[in-house]
Amino acid sequence: MSSPTSRSTVTGRKRQRVTIADVARHAGVATMTASRALNRPEMVSEELRARVLQAADDLNYIPDRAAGGLASGTSLALPVLVPTLHHSVYVQILEGLQERLPASGYQIMLGSTEYSREKEEKLVEVFLGWRPSGIVLSGIDHSERTVRLLKSAGIPVVEIMDLAVASEQSQALDLNIGFSHAVVGEAVVRYLASCGYRHVAYAGTLTELDPRSVRRIHGFQTALMRLGLPHHLIGRSDLPSSLAVGRDLVTDLLHRHPEMDAVFFANDELAAGALFECQRRGIRVPEDLAIMGFSDEEIASHLNPALTTVRIPRHEMGRLAADLLLARLAGTLGAQPPIDVGFEIVQRLTTLAPPHLSQEPS
Amino acid sequence: MSSPTSRSTVTGRKRQRVTIADVARHAGVATMTASRALNRPEMVSEELRARVLQAADDLNYIPDRAAGGLASGTSLALPVLVPTLHHSVYVQILEGLQERLPASGYQIMLGSTEYSREKEEKLVEVFLGWRPSGIVLSGIDHSERTVRLLKSAGIPVVEIMDLAVASEQSQALDLNIGFSHAVVGEAVVRYLASCGYRHVAYAGTLTELDPRSVRRIHGFQTALMRLGLPHHLIGRSDLPSSLAVGRDLVTDLLHRHPEMDAVFFANDELAAGALFECQRRGIRVPEDLAIMGFSDEEIASHLNPALTTVRIPRHEMGRLAADLLLARLAGTLGAQPPIDVGFEIVQRLTTLAPPHLSQEPS
DNA sequence: CTGAAAGCGCTAACAG
DNA sequence: CTGTTAGCGCTTTCAG
Secondary structure, eight states, X not given: OOOTTOOXXXXXXXXXXXXXXXXXXXXXXXXXXHHHHHHOGGGSOHHHHHHHHHHHHHHTOOOOHHHHHHHHSOOSEEEEEESOSSSHHHHHHHHHHHHHTGGGTOEEEEEXXXXXXXXXHHHHHHHHTTOOSOEEEESSOOOHHHHHHHHHHTOOEEEESSOOOGGGTOOOSSEXXXXXXXXXXXXXXXXXXXXXXXXXXXXXXXXXXXXXXXXHHHHHHHHHHHTTOOOOOEEEESSOOOHHHHHHHHHHXXXXXXXXXXXXXXXXXXXXXXXXXXXXXXXXXXXXXXXXXXXXXXHHHHSSSOOBXXXXXXXXXXHHHHXXXXXXXXXXXXXXXXXXXXXXXXXXXXXXXXXXXXXXXO | OOOTTOOOOOTTOSOXXXXXXXXXXXXXSOHHHHHHHHHOGXXXXXXXXXXXXXXXXXXXXXXXXXXXXXXXXXXXXXXXXXXXXXXXXXXXXHHHHHHHTGGGTXXXXXXXXXXXXXXXXXXXXXXXXXXXXXXXXXXXXXXXXXXXXXXXXXXOEEEESSOOOGGGTOOOSSEEEEOOHHHHHHHHHHHHHHTTOOSEEEEEESTTTOHHHHHHHHHHHHHHHHTTOOOOOEEXXXXXXXXXXXXXXXXXXHHHOTTOOEEXXXXXXXXXXXXXXXXXXXXXXXXXXXXXXXXXXXXXXXXXXXXXXXXXXXXXXXXXXXXXXXXXXTTOOOOOOOEEOOOEEEOOSTTOOOGGGTTSOO
């Protein structure tokens, strides 16, 4: 700050990060050999490899992923976009992915779209800047720009939780693992009708925002119309789903449609809330009102009475998505048609079939 | 495949990625000006900025984060390590972080440690390779190497969900937001004892792996001993927690300690499972057995009877962690002592105080 | 306020 | 199997 001819005795002010060059020097090999020893062990003689590994360990070497990514044009980042973490379905899918991906060196980057195509587009844009190896999206409904960006990125894309059927003019971007929500809606109606219920309602939250809800409702109403049953019993809420909203939803439906004898909720949380509400009000389930949930969370089987619901293979979807992605990245998997993981109606006690129906063929 | 003198009419085989140089050229400025227009708008004249922005938009420019990171020595990646996504506590903390961080341009990279210090160390090592701007860890117990790596990385670290009190010889790495689990254990005992319960048990899963459980149990037992009450009623399971495990845990405790009159569970899920089990077996709660949970999930207040539990500010912890991190990154926050967000015992119906006690001073 | 040069740390592509 | 040579795309200097 003062002495004029200050000798530049700047003895390494900044703690130098240890680079692969340091490792190579320490091991007495070329930089490239060190790189290979670390990343493609099979290309290096056992002796050198050992020396390099030793050196890396000695120096506490941590490879710089940014540099690696820049040089190789790709990174081990793997963005996963879910609409929300609030629904345990997505958490479980994430768990499934988390089980496999990190083990192969990939890093999950998490993004929540809040059911908004605009947010999804923004996130895709940001994530693409990381030059990820691939990407996982929820659903098959994306903005045009999202589709364009993804296509030109030329990386594997996995869409989960919905099924892109060609006939529905919704083309899968690449890999696709899910099930048809329209078919779920239809199946539920058919099941409920077979139990003898005639005034069947659908109840959910934010139903317009979630294309999967829309399709479920559509299948639901179509099936109802086909059976000549009323299809206008719909309960909606703008709040994110919760037990409390489930209570409100039944309360409201019961008030507006006293004739209602069954409700299909968009998820088990709402259904559980409704069940709690019925218990409090002395409404007998299923005698006075049948209740059905969606996704078969653990709580469904523990409730009293146990909740009839639709089981979907959440965890499996995550694992399968990871496996396909990994296979594709390894180059062992080509184009694939959409994979339907299906679903299953789990009959429990909240929709007990009336006795006179139990002999009907299903 | 045949013609010998095949002219190299390789008209741009590989789709050239658009770089900032392209943008600059398109806008008629130097590369550096384009970079500044994009990242430090205030350093560039309004006119040029507009031109560059336009060009970037025209060309669909997506900045390469790897290149940016390499050049600048840091990235907008922000690793968050949680023990598991299975407990909704961590999911909600994640939601809190997710609310703030992406809005400031940071990308959350997710890691699950499975309550293992070794896995944590591995993850820290990998994530550090991304040259993140900061990092969020769960808990204050880390391997020596983890601590060393983190210290020498010189980035902000936030430890959440536990409190590093100097007296406990556990020094916070940097920022720390949480609460004392030992104090929770003590407070619960004091509360339960004030209700008149004498044979109080603790029940949890994987208790040895989770240092926070260990501290909670320790506080719990210490308080019990101080009151001259039995402190050997402990229920353990090696399975991850679930409603089913909650059922098994009470069943087992009831069998081993018929005199038990209250149980404190490690989380609300276990407590709810236990409650369901008691209902099924005709054990009256709280008359025959009091039940208490931990973390105050939404379900606690909806159960029948509603569950007494310990409320912890999960969401807030996530948001606060994000805010502190952001402030630190912005350079407006220096060293901070650990922040105790506290907790609160929420009395509901599963631990109704016996009448003869209600007049005692709390 | 704008520009030119240099290089971040690593790996692809070639030679030996 | 090992080494050399060039960059990857961006931002940090340092000059205008």
